[in-house]
Amino acid sequence: MLKPNAKTVLQVKGLQTYFKTDAGILKAVDGVSFDLHENEALGLVGESGSGKSVTNLSIMRLVQTPPGKIVGGEIYFEDQDILKLPESELRNIRGNKVSMIFQDPMTSLNPFLRISTQMVETIMLHEKGITKQDALARSIDMLKQVGIPAAEKRIFCYPHQFSGGMRQRVMIAMALSCKAEVLIADEPTTALDVTIQAQILELIEKLSNELGTAVILITHDLGVVAGMCDRVCVMYAGKIVEKALTDELFSHPAHPYTEGLIASVPHMDASSKAKRLFSIEGQPPNVIDLKPCCPFYPRCHKCQEICHVAYPPAKQLDAEHTVSCWLYATDDEKKQAIEEEKRK
Amino acid sequence: MSEENRQPLLQVSHLKQYFPISSGFFNKKVGYIRAVDDISFDVYPGETLGIVGESGCGKSTTVRSIAQLYKPTSGEVYFEGKNICQASEKEMLLARKDIQMIFQDPYASLDPRMTVRSIIAEPLIIYNNRHMMEKELTREDIENRVEYLMERVGMNRLFKNRYPHEFSGGQRQRIGIARALALQPKIILADEPVSALDVSIQAQILNLLSDLQKEFGLTYLFIAHDLAVIQHISTRVAVMYLGKIMEIADALELYANPSHPYTEALLSAAPIPDPKIERKRQRIILTGDVPSPDKEYKGCCFYDRCPRKQPHCKDHIPTLKEIAPGHRVACWLYEK
Numbered sequence: 001m002l003k004p005n006a007k008t009v010l011q012v013k014g015l016q017t018y019f020k021t022d023a024g025i026l027k028a029v030d031g032v033s034f035d036l037h038e039n040e041a042l043g044l045v046g047e048s049g050s051g052k053s054v055t056n057l058s059i060m061r062l063v064q065t066p067p068g069k070i071v072g073g074e075i076y077f078e079d080q081d082i083l084k085l086p087e088s089e090l091r092n093i094r095g096n097k098v099s100m101i102f103q104d105p106m107t108s109l110n111p112f113l114r115i116s117t118q119m120v121e122t123i124m125l126h127e128k129g130i131t132k133q134d135a136l137a138r139s140i141d142m143l144k145q146v147g148i149p150a151a152e153k154r155i156f157c158y159p160h161q162f163s164g165g166m167r168q169r170v171m172i173a174m175a176l177s178c179k180a181e182v183l184i185a186d187e188p189t190t191a192l193d194v195t196i197q198a199q200i201l202e203l204i205e206k207l208s209n210e211l212g213t214a215v216i217l218i219t220h221d222l223g224v225v226a227g228m229c230d231r232v233c234v235m236y237a238g239k240i241v242e243k244a245l246t247d248e249l250f251s252h253p254a255h256p257y258t259e260g261l262i263a264s265v266p267h268m269d270a271s272s273k274a275k276r277l278f279s280i281e282g283q284p285p286n287v288i289d290l291k292p293c294c295p296f297y298p299r300c301h302k303c304q305e306i307c308h309v310a311y312p313p314a315k316q317l318d319a320e321h322t323v324s325c326w327l328y329a330t331d332d333e334k335k336q337a338i339e340e341e342k343r344k
Numbered sequence: 345m346s347e348e349n350r351q352p353l354l355q356v357s358h359l360k361q362y363f364p365i366s367s368g369f370f371n372k373k374v375g376y377i378r379a380v381d382d383i384s385f386d387v388y389p390g391e392t393l394g395i396v397g398e399s400g401c402g403k404s405t406t407v408r409s410i411a412q413l414y415k416p417t418s419g420e421v422y423f424e425g426k427n428i429c430q431a432s433e434k435e436m437l438l439a440r441k442d443i444q445m446i447f448q449d450p451y452a453s454l455d456p457r458m459t460v461r462s463i464i465a466e467p468l469i470i471y472n473n474r475h476m477m478e479k480e481l482t483r484e485d486i487e488n489r490v491e492y493l494m495e496r497v498g499m500n501r502l503f504k505n506r507y508p509h510e511f512s513g514g515q516r517q518r519i520g521i522a523r524a525l526a527l528q529p530k531i532i533l534a535d536e537p538v539s540a541l542d543v544s545i546q547a548q549i550l551n552l553l554s555d556l557q558k559e560f561g562l563t564y565l566f567i568a569h570d571l572a573v574i575q576h577i578s579t580r581v582a583v584m585y586l587g588k589i590m591e592i593a594d595a596l597e598l599y600a601n602p603s604h605p606y607t608e609a610l611l612s613a614a615p616i617p618d619p620k621i622e623r624k625r626q627r628i629i630l631t632g633d634v635p636s637p638d639k640e641y642k643g644c645c646f647y648d649r650c651p652r653k654q655p656h657c658k659d660h661i662p663t664l665k666e667i668a669p670g671h672r673v674a675c676w677l678y679e680k
Contacts (some may be wrong), residue, residue, distance in 0.1 A: 047542035163633045193398035193569065194632045198613035220543060223572075223615025227622040246619045264547035265617050266576035267611060270601055276554070277576065279547035283512050 001341045007216050008036035010059070010098070010182055014072035017051075017058045020066060028054040028068070030238040036182065041208065041215040043229035043246070044063070045222065045261075045283050051238040052218045056184045059216075060063075060094055077182070096126045100182040103187035105167035106312065109159040116155045119143075119174055126178045142173040146203055165196035169203070176207055183208065184216045189224065222265055225323060226250060234258050235287050237295035239311075244321040254323040258304045294326065302327060310337040349402035349423075352386035353531055353563050354410070359383050359419035361409045361587075363636060369602035370677040378637045379405040382419070384664075387531065392557070392564040394595065396571060396610070398634055402587040403567045404448075407533045410565070411445055412436060423531075432616040441471060450516035454508040460519055464490045467526045493522040497552060514545035521552065531563040538573060549579060571614040575599055580670075583607050586637050586645040589664060590608030593671035602674070603673045605652045644676065652677060 017029040029051040036042050044052045050080075057063045058070050061082060075082040085093070102108040110118060119139035124130060136155075143151035146169040159167055168188060175183060184206060189197040205228060208215050217228055225232055225246065232249050234242040234257065239303060242255040253259040263278035282299040294300070297307040304326055312326045313333065326334065361380040364373045380402045387393045404612040409416045412428060420427050426438050444467075447453035454463055465486050472481045472500040481489075497518040508516055517537060524532055537553070538546040546680050554577065556562060568574050574581055575595055582592040583604065602608045607630045616622050630649045643658040644650070650657065657676050664672040665679055 103657065165633050193634070194571070194613045195398060195609060198614075198627060198629050199631075201615075202627070221615060222543070222617035223622070224640060226617050227615050228618040248620050250617070261543055262617065264544050266547075266550070266572040267618075268572045268575050268614065268616065276365070277547040277551055279551055280544040281548070283545075284515065284542070 003126055006039060008035045008037055009077070010036040010216075011074075011076040012059065013074045013076070015055065015058055015075065016071045017054050017068060018071050019068045021288065025281060026288045027238050028292075029058060029288060031073075032044070032235070032238075032240050033073075033290075034240065034243065035231055036214050036216060038214055039212055040231065041205075041229045043225040043232040044216060044218045045220065045225055045232055045236060046235035047220060048157045049237075049284055049287065050235040051287075052235055054187055055230075055235075056100070056186055056216060056218060059184065060098060061090060062101055068274070075185060083308065088326065091332045095122065095180070096171055096178050098182040098184065099175040099178060100174050100184040101168075101188045102187065103190055104173055105164055105191060109167060111159050114156055114158055115143075115162075118157070119170075119177065119329055122174050123177055139173070142171070142177045145207065146170075146173045147199070148173075148187050165192055165199065168192060168196075168200055172203060174197075176211065176213070176331060180213060182216065184218070187220070190219070190221075195225075204228075220303065222250075222262060224283055234261070237287050237290065239295070239324065241325070242321075242323045244323075248321055252321075254317060254328065255296075255325050256300050256327070257296050260299075260301075276294070295322075306334050310341050312335075350388050352422075352504075353424060354565070355388040355391045355420075355422035356386070356406075357384045357412060357420050357422070359406070359421065360417045361414055362417045365570065369392050375490055375638050378640070380409060381637075382437060383587070383589050385582055385589065385592060387459040387563060387565055389530070389563055390522075390557075390561055392577055393568045394574040394581040394644075395565070395584055396569065396575040397584035398569065400586075400634055401584045401639065402637070403569075403584055404535050404588075406534050406584070407445070407565060407567060411440070411533055411675050422475075437474070439525045440474065441476065442530040444529040444532050446517075446520050446524050446532060446537045448538055449518060450513050451508075451540075453520055454516055456508055459505050459507055460494070460499075461490050462510075463519060464493055464504075464510070464522045464526055466555050467523065467527070473525060489526065490522075493525055496525070496556075497522045498548075513541055514548060517541060517545075517549055518552070519551075521556070525556065525560070529562070530558070531565065533565045534569075535567050537566075539568060546573070549629065553577065571611060572617045575658075583610065586634065586641075588645060588674065590646065590675070591671075591673045592664070593597055593668075597668070597671050601668075601671075603667060603671070604646075604675050605650050605676065605677070606646050609651070644674075 013033050015029055015032045015044045019026040019028055024030050032055050046052050057077055063070060070083060120132060123135040123138055138293045140151050140155055143155055148154055148166060148169055189200050219225060229246050232246050233240045236257050244260045253262055260280040264279060264280060280299050285295045292311055293309060294307040294312055297303045306326050312329060314322050314324045315328045360378055360382055362376040362378055365375045365377060366372060367374050369654050397403050408414050410421050416429055421429050423439055431439060451525045464562045468489060471477050491506060494501045494504060499518050536550050541549060566577055581595045581598045582588045585606050591607045602611050609630045612628045628651060632649050635648060643660050644662050647653055647657050662676050664674045666672050667678050
């Protein structure tokens, strides 16, 4: 849970990751900033293609270059700019301090190697001087913690002998075996069934509380966010459009996109049954060659003239609630933006 | 709605679909995957029957067996009173005109080399060439029908000469829906039609499906794993686990009074997009995974994971028992 004055462990400032494609420059992440505090679970929500995963791959510097490139911004972890570190030093951070759980448990384990080999390798790489026996003992211990029955035997199995939920547990065990300070979970439960999803989410929550790990949870499921996260960033077309505490975001969504997103999810109660679902018309935009305007304006029901002209600045509504929408700008700010665009 | 005085449109009785597991050099049969294991239900005209369950519980197989894409191992499927499991090829062709499907993956279910026009027109052309339409269609009729359908599902008719790869997932699903509507079917079997789509697009497609149901008087058999989606769209809901129906009831009744321990667990595991409710509620977390369907159970197939199991459940298979009007549960808790 979030404490006041918690230490900031990870700071992302104006991150820009672009991909070079035949059709033009694809701005997958364009000016994303957020802080991650100790012991906190931060949710990144958005539809496919909104840049959630690329943001996190950028934090780990795992974006494939070419075609992708981190063209701007800073990512501070323990007062070091990750983007400026040489590859050798980066390896100390990757896995050791910041680790990651990927979406697809079927493809993120090596099918040719036993679970034991893969786990021991991870631990031995990150912890100098640990013996193989100790690493194996630690691996078995981690598997027990994530609830794999008969871990002493099952650790010598191959990934195909495990079910999807169990493979995802192995991934979590591997990610947490090095006692990372930050855990990035990229859609950890999307490929899993609801009952297994509930198990995995509870596990992540329990372990992060015990080990004090800060979690970045990427998901498209607002239900998962509601249960897990302290704060939420909503992403659209490579930008964070709204940032708020979870309760605040669900009770007072400020951005029309957030509002639409929350309203378009069917609820499990009798009152919402007969009603039509609210739907955001249209399609998410193509992020290649976006014009300098609000990318949401073609689908927005509160769209104004200025939305076609310039991208809205981030506006602080209160201490923890920021939104990028012209609805909350003053007239002076709008005038200024229009003039600036004209000058260009 | 009372069930007694309505004729079911689709009747499934004791449907079983086993897939043999073969191994060794001579492909000896060593066992069966019991994908669908003795299920029975009725679907009434104009309603939406939702089937919900985890992956591997046999939802999709049920739908495919009903459409006769698999030959059922045993059991019967009656469509408008006719047994389509025993139907000849010609009769089946006629029945298929009234039974259409929408598939889960909008990327895999459309032929990448066909234009939108030829995809939607294909069923019309097939039935027209075999003189199975009520009245013979001219090329112009077909063209008009394609344009009408495209517009009805919310696509621009100018796109009819484009190929599927030029469209997003939501748009492709609309093409799939238009294709299913082309022959004016009576029932549409929808196999997870929205699970591959983003939330905002999912809402568009769900609204479209309800509009179409009202306009054309369609009946849906709707499969999903998302409990909120099922609740939203269904009149009645069946919960499946390991090829069996565990509970079937009116949607409102099922969500208000889940009676089977599995339904309870499923509902309590589904995340609710409201932080205040979500944090307060007590979850029933099931242990373990869904077991493999190749085992034959002497008792209840949910026994291993059930939080309310009794010794009796291990060796006795529960049957679906009516506990309230229209609410049937397969659990020993409700049998004396």
